[in-house]
Amino acid sequence: MRWTSGSALLVLASTIAACGPAPQGERESASEQSYAPSEVRPPAEMAADRGGAPTNAAGAPAGIAVTASPGVAFNYRYAFSLPAARVAAAQEDHAAACEKLGIARCRITGMRYQLLGEDRVTAMLAFKLDPTLARQFGKEGIAAIQKAEGTLIDAEITGTDAGAEISRLAAERARLTEELARIDRELARTNLPASERVELQTQRAGITQRLEAGRAATGEQRESLANTPMTFDYRSGRAVRGFDAGAPLTSSLDLLAASAQATLAFVLGAIAVLGPPALVALIGLLVWRRFRQRARRPKPAETTASD
Structure with missing residues (x-):
């Protein structure tokens, strides 16, 4: 593989x-x-x-x-x-x-x-x-x-x-083009005050940027239609079986397998988590019982005195 x-x-x-x-x-x-x-x-x-x-x-x-x-x-x-x-x-x-x-x-x-x-x-x-x-x-x-x-x-x-968006962008482009033509006519005036000329030039730059953005958006929409x-x-996953995978028998078998896997995974996880502490506790218990038995044994002097 x-x-x-x-x-x-x-x-x-x-x-x-x-x-x-x-x-x-x-x-x-x-x-x-x-x-x-x-x-x-x-x-x-x-x-x-x-x-x-x-x-x-x-x-x-x-x-x-x-x-x-x-x-x-x-x-x-x-x-x-x-x-x-x-x-x-x-x-x-x-x-x-x-x-x-x-x-x-x-x-x-x-x-x-x-x-x-x-x-x-x-x-x-x-x-x-x-x-x-x-x-x-x-x-x-x-x-x-x-x-x-x-x-x-x-x-x-x-x-x-995309077709509706292209139509909307075309209408917006036509409106901006008319506005740009009007500004150009105003800028062509010789008796235009300097402050007004600066304002019109700023408006013209903004409209030009919007026209460029509209052309780019139109190109993207046309690209989406072309590709x-x-x-x-x-x-x-599993291979297709010889009968309907949605049949009750198949669903029951899948549920049984999934349940068995979940149960086994839980048991193995519990052993992995609780196994080491339980082993340490068991060793400690055995050691404690061993020392306890030794502590309970009578000493030789005590045995002689009792005799």
Whole structure:
């Protein structure tokens, strides 16, 4: 397991280096490029290539189509549970799937792998995706986890109305531009008093700063629409059983195992805490009884006198 984890980390590190942020010109061309439907395979077809289903067994939502919510910037987060020995391989499969799409449509922005114990692993993989591919990529990622005998345990999709914010910023920019034009007309006057000119110049500098901040905010909102963040969280857990993990029998067995582990842990903890003091007390008691017995024995002189 340690060898597999180490090799997976090396591959992922090289992948992140190859999938770094795209140049500015390449990002702009990618945001303006339209992808034909024939370039993207259906989720069911890609899941079939991996031997998994396009959705998870519980039927949890795997994404939201961007056409259903135009102007909304989505953020996808999935959490998976799978055997510890398969976490590194699943993480590597997801990284390879992103690399296959190309840096114009998918970039790896972060990675983490932690070996907490012999059978305890946590990991994370973060992406930025073309919004038109986010839903499909999520389904394919779930299918890869199912193939690795894992399951989807949490799915969260949040959205921000970036389109409305861009419209508000555009209206604010238009109002500030008109105000700036009015100030420039006032500053063009030759008979303007010096004190008023200083005041208008101060106002102009403030408006210019607000315009620059508005342009930066508009750029951030457009960036959120052009690139969809997606995060995969991995944690070690049991393999998927042959029957529903939420069934009463399975829940009872899990509760029994958890109770036995808690009881054993409590007993071992009590022994570890109380064992040394109890041992010292026992030794002290034995020593005290030994000296007490010696003290009670009659001395030879006393025995002779009594005779």
